[in-house]
Amino acid sequence: MEILRVNSLTKVYNAFKGAKEVKALDGISLSIGKGEFVAIMGPSGSGKTSLLNILSGVDKGTSGEVYLNNRDITTMKKDEVTLFRRKNIGYIFQDFNLLDSLTLEENIALPLILDKVNPKNIENRVNELMSFFNIEDLKKKYPYNISGGEKQRVAAARALINDPAIVFADEPTGNLDSKSSNNIMGIMGKMNQDISSTVLMVTHDPFAASFCKRVIFIKDGKVKMEINSNGDRKQFFDKILEVQSIIGGVS
Ligand SMILES: Nc1ncnc2c1ncn2[C@@H]1O[C@H](COP(=O)(O)OP(=O)(O)OP(=O)(O)O)[C@@H](O)[C@H]1O
Numbered sequence: 001m002e003i004l005r006v007n008s009l010t011k012v013y014n015a016f017k018g019a020k021e022v023k024a025l026d027g028i029s030l031s032i033g034k035g036e037f038v039a040i041m042g043p044s045g046s047g048k049t050s051l052l053n054i055l056s057g058v059d060k061g062t063s064g065e066v067y068l069n070n071r072d073i074t075t076m077k078k079d080e081v082t083l084f085r086r087k088n089i090g091y092i093f094q095d096f097n098l099l100d101s102l103t104l105e106e107n108i109a110l111p112l113i114l115d116k117v118n119p120k121n122i123e124n125r126v127n128e129l130m131s132f133f134n135i136e137d138l139k140k141k142y143p144y145n146i147s148g149g150e151k152q153r154v155a156a157a158r159a160l161i162n163d164p165a166i167v168f169a170d171e172p173t174g175n176l177d178s179k180s181s182n183n184i185m186g187i188m189g190k191m192n193q194d195i196s197s198t199v200l201m202v203t204h205d206p207f208a209a210s211f212c213k214r215v216i217f218i219k220d221g222k223v224k225m226e227i228n229s230n231g232d233r234k235q236f237f238d239k240i241l242e243v244q245s246i247i248g249g250v251s
Contacts, residue, residue, distance in 0.1 A: 009064030090159030
């Protein structure tokens with residue numbers, strides 16, 4: 001089943017104050033199926049952030065279509081997109097974006113609180129996810145009371161709380177040392193393996209991408225190449241490095 005389909009997506013940033021017009025996305029088409037774990041890679045300036053912003057409804061493309069769960073988000077009004085995002089998309093950010101004034105269980109529950117879900121159902125869902133990620137003991141703690149690795153697990157639980165159609169991860173290993181990178185990628189792999197979450201991640205990091213099953217390489221706003229893992233992470237890592245050296249550009 002297809003969760004995300006992108007058809008001929010373009011994004012042009014208009015000329016502004018002496019800066020020239022930039023074509024950041026130049027006819028991107030791609031498809032992500034249910035249960036896939038896919039990375040988008042590409043050199044700096046290749047259009048990764050522009051793409052993710054449009055896929056997640058934060059920004060509008062210039063032309064093209066983005067179907068998420070069979071709905072074209074490019075034609076939705078602003079309020080409709082906001083609601084649609086909350087119901088269908090989970091996010092994992094580079095710095096995890098936890099709110100310091102809320103306990104960890106409140107952080108995880110927030111999307112459901114905003115959606116006015118019945119408190120008992122919220123409690124059950126939070127408990128279920130805290131148990132899945134092995135963080136039941138952290139319920140009443142605050143983000144500044146816990147380690148980086150624990151924050152990662154809380155952020156992953158929050159991303160899944162609304163049972164989203166897809167989880168977008170934006171450079172999730174961007175600020176982490178290799179141990180923590182391993183940790184968060186393990187968590188995302190577990191989400192994908194154990195509960196069939198569909199995950200699309202943007203990354204510069206070949207190590208992080210090697211946990212995925214497929215990597216789509218973009219450059220100059222176009223899809224340049226796509227590779228699939230045979231399940232051997234080390235081999236896939238080597239293959240990713242090889243493609244990066246062929247495609248070129250500073251990553
Ligand atoms: N708001 C904006 N206004 C004008 N140009 C922009 C804007 N955002 C991005 N660009 C330009 O669009 C192109 C693609 O940028 P984008 O940030 O999508 O690339 P990226 O692959 O995410 O880069 P990086 O890996 O460095 O974050 C670049 O040339 C960038 O300078």
